[in-house]
Amino acid sequence: FPVPFAGPGGGGNPPGSASVDYIGNNAPSRRASLASLCDFQVTNLRHGGAGGNGGKVMGKALEEAAVEAFGVEFWDILSRGISLLWEPEVQTENMVVAASRLFAFGVRIQHLEQIGDAIGQSFKAALACPCNECGLHEWTDDQSEAWSWCWEVLSADIAKTIRAQELRHVQLVRDSWEAVKASKSSVDLGDLFYTDLQEEAPQVIHLFQRPRKMQAYLFIQAMELIVRFGEDPASFFDELKPLVIRHIKYGVRSQYMKPFGIVLMRTMEHVLGPLWTTDVSAAWKSLWTRCSCVVSRSLNVGTNLITVSIVNGDLCQLRRAVACAPRCDRAKWIVQVQVNGSVLSPLYWAVRDCKYAMARFMLRDLLTIRADREEYYYGAHLLFESHPDLVSALCRESPQLVSTLFDGLMWHSQAVEKGKVRVNYYIGELYGAPEGDPWASPLAVFCAEGKPWMFDHPVLDKVLQLKWGRLKLLFFAEQTVFALILVLFMVGFVDGASELTCSQHTVNLRRAVASMSGIVLLVMLVLMHVQIRSGQCVRIQPLPKLPSISFVTPRLLANKWNTSRFIACVLIIIAALSGHCNQGTSRSDQGSTWNMHVEAWAGLLLWIQFSQILVTSTRLSALIYTVGILLSDVVRLLLVILILLVAFAAYLTCLSNEGFGEFGQSILSLVRVSIEVSKPDLIEVGGWSLFMLLFFCHLHPGRNAQHPRRPAQPVVRDYVARQDGVRQDEQGVRRGRN
Ligand code: HEM
Numbered sequence: 001f002p003v004p005f006a007g008p009g010g011g012g013n014p015p016g017s018a019s020v021d022y023i024g025n026n027a028p029s030r031r032a033s034l035a036s037l038c039d040f041q042v043t044n045l046r047h048g049g050a051g052g053n054g055g056k057v058m059g060k061a062l063e064e065a066a067v068e069a070f071g072v073e074f075w076d077i078l079s080r081g082i083s084l085l086w087e088p089e090v091q092t093e094n095m096v097v098a099a100s101r102l103f104a105f106g107v108r109i110q111h112l113e114q115i116g117d118a119i120g121q122s123f124k125a126a127l128a129c130p131c132n133e134c135g136l137h138e139w140t141d142d143q144s145e146a147w148s149w150c151w152e153v154l155s156a157d158i159a160k161t162i163r164a165q166e167l168r169h170v171q172l173v174r175d176s177w178e179a180v181k182a183s184k185s186s187v188d189l190g191d192l193f194y195t196d197l198q199e200e201a202p203q204v205i206h207l208f209q210r211p212r213k214m215q216a217y218l219f220i221q222a223m224e225l226i227v228r229f230g231e232d233p234a235s236f237f238d239e240l241k242p243l244v245i246r247h248i249k250y251g252v253r254s255q256y257m258k259p260f261g262i263v264l265m266r267t268m269e270h271v272l273g274p275l276w277t278t279d280v281s282a283a284w285k286s287l288w289t290r291c292s293c294v295v296s297r298s299l300n301v302g303t304n305l306i307t308v309s310i311v312n313g314d315l316c317q318l319r320r321a322v323a324c325a326p327r328c329d330r331a332k333w334i335v336q337v338q339v340n341g342s343v344l345s346p347l348y349w350a351v352r353d354c355k356y357a358m359a360r361f362m363l364r365d366l367l368t369i370r371a372d373r374e375e376y377y378y379g380a381h382l383l384f385e386s387h388p389d390l391v392s393a394l395c396r397e398s399p400q401l402v403s404t405l406f407d408g409l410m411w412h413s414q415a416v417e418k419g420k421v422r423v424n425y426y427i428g429e430l431y432g433a434p435e436g437d438p439w440a441s442p443l444a445v446f447c448a449e450g451k452p453w454m455f456d457h458p459v460l461d462k463v464l465q466l467k468w469g470r471l472k473l474l475f476f477a478e479q480t481v482f483a484l485i486l487v488l489f490m491v492g493f494v495d496g497a498s499e500l501t502c503s504q505h506t507v508n509l510r511r512a513v514a515s516m517s518g519i520v521l522l523v524m525l526v527l528m529h530v531q532i533r534s535g536q537c538v539r540i541q542p543l544p545k546l547p548s549i550s551f552v553t554p555r556l557l558a559n560k561w562n563t564s565r566f567i568a569c570v571l572i573i574i575a576a577l578s579g580h581c582n583q584g585t586s587r588s589d590q591g592s593t594w595n596m597h598v599e600a601w602a603g604l605l606l607w608i609q610f611s612q613i614l615v616t617s618t619r620l621s622a623l624i625y626t627v628g629i630l631l632s633d634v635v636r637l638l639l640v641i642l643i644l645l646v647a648f649a650a651y652l653t654c655l656s657n658e659g660f661g662e663f664g665q666s667i668l669s670l671v672r673v674s675i676e677v678s679k680p681d682l683i684e685v686g687g688w689s690l691f692m693l694l695f696f697c698h699l700h701p702g703r704n705a706q707h708p709r710r711p712a713q714p715v716v717r718d719y720v721a722r723q724d725g726v727r728q729d730e731q732g733v734r735r736g737r738n
Contacts, residue, residue, distance in 0.1 A: 070105055073098070074119065081154040089297045093240070095157035096233045096290070102158065103165045112159055116151035123147060160290055161233070169283035170230040176280045177227050180271045181220075190216025193267045201259035207250055223264075229291040236291075241342045244298040248339065249349065251311040253303060254296035261288045302339030306346050315357050322365055327372050331379035334362045335386040345387060351398050360404050367408025380409060384429035384442075391430075391442040395449040402450070406459040425462045437536065439555055443467065479613050481520065482565065486606045488513040489572065493599050514576030517569035524566055528554040564609040571602035645670055648696045658684040670696065 077098045084091035107115070124139040164170065180189070194215065198205045208215055225243070229236040268284060269276045305321030325333040337344045347366075350359040366379035384390060394402050409430065413422040432441025443463055446454060454460060492509030531537065531554035538558045541550045556562050575598045615621040649666035659680030660666040669680045673693065685693070 073101060082150065089301060092157050092294060093237045095154055096161050097237060099158040099161035100233055103162050107162065108166060109159055109162055112155045116155060120144065120147050164230065164286050169286055172280050172283040173227055173230055173287050176272055176275060179275055180268060184271055186216045186220045187213060190219045192270060193219055193263060196266055197263045200263050204256045204259065207252065226287065226291050230287050240298060241339065244295065244302055245339050245344055247299060248302045248307050249311065252299060254299045257292045257296050261292055264288065298339060302337060304337060306333060307337055310346055310350055310355065310358060313355055315361060318358055318361060327370055327377055331366050331382045334366055335382055348393060351393065356398055356401065359398065359401055363401060363404045363408060369411060380426050380429065391445045392449055399451055402454050403457060406457040409459050425459060427459060427463050430463050431466065482610060485513055485516050486610055489603060489606055494603055510576050514573050517572040521569040524556060528556050531555050561609050561612045564605045568602050568605035568609065571598050575599045575602060648692055651692055652689055655686060655689050657686055657689045
């Protein structure tokens with residue numbers, strides 16, 4: 001293999017690789033010279049009688065723009081072809097796609113040799129004249145030979161495609177495929193194919209296990225893709241990588257291609273009958289040969305001992321496969337398989353196919369510390385580097401593997417020294433890079449998607465301790481500021497609320513709280529601005545069942561504690577600015593209800609956010625967590641109660657009983673009845689209303705949740721007791737009268 005053609009992407013060019021340097025140097029002047037030489041050759045081709053359509057297109061190509069386009073096309077083909085000499089599969093893909101374009105330019109098989117000569121001459125001509133830029137000005141025999149070899153390789157792939165186009169194979173295949181689809185339903189076609197495949201290659205039929213209709217549908221999809229290979233190779237190759245990866249996962253091997261192709265041809269022949277002419281047969285065979293070669297090569301590259309063992313679900317085979325790897329490459333074998341240039345992770349594959357024992361083995365193997373004479377080997381870094389979303393994937397798809405991961409991230413000595421064991425933690429990746437986005441660090445992902453038990457593991461505990469050690473000062477500083485605001489608020493607003501007139505002292509305190517809140521608010525706004533500019537925003541879905549209702553907010557406000565602080569600061573400033581308390585004025589003179597509400601809410605929110613300080617104790621933070629969950633239940637309960645309240649209040653208001661004259665009054669009465677505080681007088685309430693009250697008291701979930709076993713008819717009891725009382729009174733009156 002001629003070394004000079006290592007190509008621009010092939011790790012540098014050794015001295016003398018003149019032609020490669022010539023191509024690699026994308027100077028416009030050189031491109032133009034190549035174009036003009038192609039132009040020269042094209043002119044010759046035309047005069048030499050390229051014939052038919054080709055001749056006409058060549059004629060057009062003489063126009064300046066077309067000549068330039070033609071030159072650029074060749075420039076691209078050569079650049080790519082040479083740089084991909086070490087990757088023949090990808091090179092073939094490129095040449096097949098390029099050949100379709102060349103055919104459109106009018107290039108035919110007989111031109112290829114001349115074009116090769118023309119390009120060779122162009123190299124020679126360009127290198128023969130001194131080149132000040134690159135210092136290369138010679139065209140040796142070796143280079144000439146190497147170029148001939150290179151063009152042979154490239155033109156062989158190009159020729160296959162052009163030949164198929166020349167023979168109108170694409171049209172023949174498309175027409176016959178349409179005829180097949182018109183004559184048989186997809187299910188019948190599928191039946192025909194799979195029955196024949198079972199006889200021809202019983203060893204592959206286990207791969208096709210889906211229901212008949214689905215199987216038939218997939219067969220049609222496969223056929224459409226094969227037909228597309230001839231028509232639009234670029235779009236076929238776009239789909240090739242994922243297709244090959246799926247086929248490796250189905251367990252398809254390249255050797256299955258042959259029986260598959262034989263059965264395919266037989267099916268077509270069977271369905272087409274007399275329409276299966278020699279030309280049609282040749283067209284299909286040529287298409288299948290080219291297409292299956294491409295797929296087979298990719299399958300071969302992607303299939304190795306590890307992928308085969310995962311497909312078979314065989315843990316012992318996987319162990320043996322991994323044992324074959326050289327120690328220095330062992331981790332790489334486990335974390336990635338190259339398929340046609342794209343990388344597949346065997347670990348994710350095992351996780352997604354629920355092959356947890358295999359995934360556990362891979363994790364353990366990766367996170368085992370090994371050594372040889374040269375080095376220590378440990379796969380943690382490679383694991384996180386090649387699986388940036390590892391934590392999220394494990395939390396979502398296989399939380400049971402998280403402890404295996406954690407176990408692998410710590411090492412402990414077997415020796416006990418003074419009752420202690422030495423432990424090393426390898427938690428750099430979990431901790432997260434300081435310059436990276438902290439919200440995307442594995443620890444943050446654990447907080448968002450992990451399970452509570454994961455935080456019990458010493459590894460995560462260690463990471464948290466480290467973070468806490470670094471961030472606690474900031475946390476306490478933040479809490480101190482808000483504690484100060486809270487204290488001042490309590491004295492200035494809450495304590496001052498009892499004063500009949502606002503003293504100077506109170507007014508000053510209020511101003512101080514408002515100023516502090518203003519500063520905090522400003523800092524928060526600046527932070528939010530920075531986050532918005534740097535894209536640190538998150539999408540919030542207040543109703544998880546309705547994902548369409550969502551909004552984007554800076555990270556700062558995504559935290560509930562911060563939201564509560566933000567709102568509290570705004571409310572404090574509003575309360576202070578609204579002039580509710582000016583010196584010497586009476587509160588009742590200036591006060592208005594909404595003002596008082598603003599103050600009340602600010603106080604409530606300040607106290608709620610202050611409870612965050614309790615997270616310094618694990619037990620208390622667990623309690624807060626539980627209360628948080630409870631709160632969401634309470635909110636749901638209140639919502640149901642509210643709807644019931646409104647419904648029954650509407651009903652009772654329409655009947656206009658005493659205590660239920662207006663809608664607002666009805667709601668109030670119902671609340672009083674249900675919480676048994678200052679209940680309205682129900683003596684005058686009519687039968688229907690009473691029935692509804694009874695119904696409400698039974699229904700309303702708050703009461704039942706609090707006293708599940710209690711007979712919930714205090715209203716009735718009261719009513720009966722009162723009626724008894726009334727009756728007794730009436731009897732007493734009657735007795736008195738008597
Ligand atoms: C040129 C060759 C081939 C092409 C273009 C091709 C294309 C396709 C396409 C488009 C599908 C639809 C599902 C998907 O996209 O994953 C499919 C499915 C499938 N193919 Fe292929 N295929 C080829 C060769 C083969 C061979 C040789 C075998 C094995 C004998 C095979 C086995 C399968 C299996 C097992 C499925 C999934 C069907 C199922 O789960 O029931 N394919 N193929």
